Amino acid sequence: MRLPVVVILTLLAACGSDAPPVVATDVVVKRPMPGMQMSAGYLTLRNNSDTDIAIDRVTSPQFGKVEMHETVIEDGVSxxxxxxxVSVPAGSAVEFKPGGKHLMLMRPGDDLDSVTLxxxxxxSMILSVSVTAGD
Ligand SMILES: [Cu+2]
Incomplete structure (x- = not known):
């Protein structure tokens, strides 16, 4: 009766060792303009799993507060x-980009050479990415 146990363990190990379910690409964090307490972040989130994943909070050790925003045009005003x-559907991707969804990064700390989102x-924290803030 040993064989079935071995098979189950192998399947579990295969699940755990694969690529993470959510990956980030094209990560950009803007350095705040002089005197500003706010900046923006952009990236693409891809969900490689077969389950929809809802991102309900974003944090960063380098910023006091991070919000997910969306730019919308209402009556001709942005x-x-x-x-x-923000839901990332299974097998799909969501873009955070200028003019659309973006991360609002508030209350920056002094050192933005390495910013972790x-x-x-x-x-659960499902993803952590680090990038250098740029202009
Ligand atoms: Cu915003």
Whole structure:
């Protein structure tokens, strides 16, 4: 009766060792303009799993607060609204880019040479990426 146990363990190991379910590409963090307490971040999030994943919180050790925003045109005026959650559908990608969804990075610390962005879904941190803030 040993064989079935071995098979199950092998399957579990295969699940755990694959690429992470969510990956980030084209990560850009803007250095705040002089005197500004706010900056923006852009990236593409890809969900390689077969389950939809809802990002409901973003944090960064280098910023006091991070919000997910979306730029919308209302009555010909560009406005930003905060998003409580961003869903990344299974096998799909969501872009954060100028004029669309973006990260609003508030209350910057002094050292932005390495900025870490942490994406949370419920109680889990599902992704952490680091990038140097640029102009
Ligand atoms: Cu914004």
């Amino acid at each position: 406005r930003m609204r905060a998003l409580g959650e 942490e994406f949370h879904s419920g109680e």
